[in-house]
Amino acid sequence: MVTRTALRGTLSFKGGARSVNIIGNRRIWLTCSGILMLIFIGSIIFRGFNLGIDFTGGTTIEVPLPNAVTAPEVEEMLNVPGLEDLNLNSAVIQPFSRLDEGGNTRYGVLIKTRLVDGEFLSDAVVEKTVAQLESQLGISINRESLAVEKVGPVIGADLTRNTIWAIIIATLGILIYVSLRFEFMSGLAGVIALVHDVLFVLGVFSLLGQEVNSNFVAAVLTVIGYSINDTIVIFDRVRENLRARKKGETFDELVNDSVIQTFRRSVNTSVTTILAVMALFLLGGRSLKEFTFAMIIGMVAGSYSTIFIASPLWVVMRNWQDKRAAAKRGAPATR
Structure with missing residues (x-):
């Protein structure tokens, strides 16, 4: 003792x-x-x-991808004229991977943006964002597989x-x-x-x-x-x-x-x-x-x-x- x-x-x-x-x-x-x-x-x-967006509100875009990507890579792809509304300095870019029902690994990226002058991202900006990823990655993204969520201030x-x-x-x-x-x-x-x-x-x-x-x-x-x-x-x-x-x-x-x-x-x-x-x-x-x-x-x-x-x-x-x-x-x- x-x-x-x-x-x-x-x-x-x-x-x-x-x-x-x-x-x-x-x-x-x-x-x-x-x-x-x-x-x-x-x-x-x-x-x-x-x-952050969780408290102030904003738009979340979940984009499925065929291969894994990193956040800096996605940020560089989207840092182009015409996508200023994404406000990448305050946006959250989060790559993810998950298993589907068949046990296959599915990749993608989650993009969270703040409200712009109290407004959500327009459908046109969302479409430009997806099109830019398609152009940079050389792929085609099924629009039906996109998940766009708008979180309001309430x-x-x-x-x-x-x-x-x-x-x-x-x-x-x-x-x-x-x-x-x-x-x-x-x-x-x-x-x-x-x-x-x-x-x-x-x-x-x-x-x-x-x-x-x-x-x-x-x-x-x-x-x-x-x-x-x-x-x-x-x-x-x-x-x-x-x-x-x-x-x-x-x-x-x-x-x-x-x-x-x-x-x-x-x-x-x-x-x-x-x-x-x-x-x-x-x-x-x-x-x-x-x-x-x-x-x-x-x-x-x-x-x-x-x-x-x-x-x-x-x-x-x-x-x-x-x-x-x-x-x-x-x-x-x-x-």
């Missing part, structure tokens, strides 16, 4: 685990995060987001509303789960850390003008699950240490020891996961850029908040709760 003393010795730098006083320096971490949050909230309010508004509800429901579910497994204060601290992570990702995307689409929503929900999982590992160690709490040991010291004991595990897990997602960001297709970029930003924020936000906040709330209870009893609070 590995004792807490042994763990302290393993992770100590010079003066033992408590020489690394993460909890004692909580004002620094919380102040830095607070300043960042104000910057991100300001950007969200005044700059807003670069909303559908985009529904997606926005559903996205907000998905985040709220996921957050409330996590709050209930963590509160039942540990205590309400730890659940509240964990949820505040999640809000920090979500605001971090939203703020970075707002500042950089990165496109926010349905892939981004999936990334945010994934980050929420990833971040709380890491937080629960630390909270679980706190609960174990509470059972073996030494006489005179404060809650601040106990949580600080717990964070240090799980520090290497948290950092190693985060680094290896981020490296994997980084490879996907660098080597994956254009359609995965927003998803993987949001994941990288969210994982960095989640790794930070797990150690420097969630645990210190739990200490602050627990100490406040103890002081309040002690005040009612007329006895001094034990930190």
